[in-house]
Amino acid sequence: MNDDSIFEGLQTPNTDQLKELQTKGNEALNLSLEVEDLELQLKNKKEELRKLTEVTLPDLMSAVGMKKFETDAGAKIEVRDFVNGSLPKDAQKRAEALDWLVNNGAGDLIKNSFSVKMNREQQTEAVDLYAYLKALGVDFERKEDVHPQTLAAEARQRMKDGMSVPLETLGLYAGKHAKVSKSSKL
Numbered sequence: 024m025n026d027d028s029i030f031e032g033l034q035t036p037n038t039d040q041l042k043e044l045q046t047k048g049n050e051a052l053n054l055s056l057e058v059e060d061l062e063l064q065l066k067n068k069k070e071e072l073r074k075l076t077e078v079t080l081p082d083l084m085s086a087v088g089m090k091k092f093e094t095d096a097g098a099k100i101e102v103r104d105f106v107n108g109s110l111p112k113d114a115q116k117r118a119e120a121l122d123w124l125v126n127n128g129a130g131d132l133i134k135n136s137f138s139v140k141m142n143r144e145q146q147t148e149a150v151d152l153y154a155y156l157k158a159l160g161v162d163f164e165r166k167e168d169v170h171p172q173t174l175a176a177e178a179r180q181r182m183k184d185g186m187s188v189p190l191e192t193l194g195l196y197a198g199k200h201a202k203v204s205k206s207s208k209l
Contacts, residue, residue, distance in 0.1 A: 080201035097206040106178045108195035109171035120193045121167055129177055138164040 084102045092100045178188045
């Protein structure tokens with residue numbers, strides 16, 4: 024069998040078909056480039072908005088001693104504290120964060136999840152999961168985790184209560200955020 028056999032039965036394209044293929048190929052390339060450009064513009068606009076709402080507006084509002092403000096054009100601005108992030112990905116830093124939670128009375132936030140690879144016949148063997156799976160030699164993964172929103176809420180509450188929270192250790196960051204919305208007066 025030679026390589027020409029894959030082309031058997033195919034017709035030679037006519038000039039109009041080649042022109043259309045050329046046009047549509049170029050159109051697809053141009054649209055792809057346009058989409059990339061728009062995505063970059065969107066990314067840049069989101070960064071501009073983040074700077075305005077997390078740095079510029081909170082700083083200005085703090086300088087004038089206000090937490091709420093309405094502009095004459097109908098923008099309602101309200102500055103709030105925020106905490107955001109998630110447990111570190113690095114295994115050592117993650118272990119430090121989990122240890123801190125346990126040692127500071129928040130160990131109940133930590134959830135264990137298991138990813139188990141079992142075939143259909145092994146489903147009934149899933150009782151007493153951790154110990155039983157180890158004894159069986161079943162391939163499984165165990166992960167300790169805290170949902171990011173739960174972790175952030177715990178840190179916010181502790182900070183509100185005047186307690187010290189090692190944000191970096193926990194993979195969190197805190198700041199102020201200006202929520203900007205339309206005024207109800209319009």
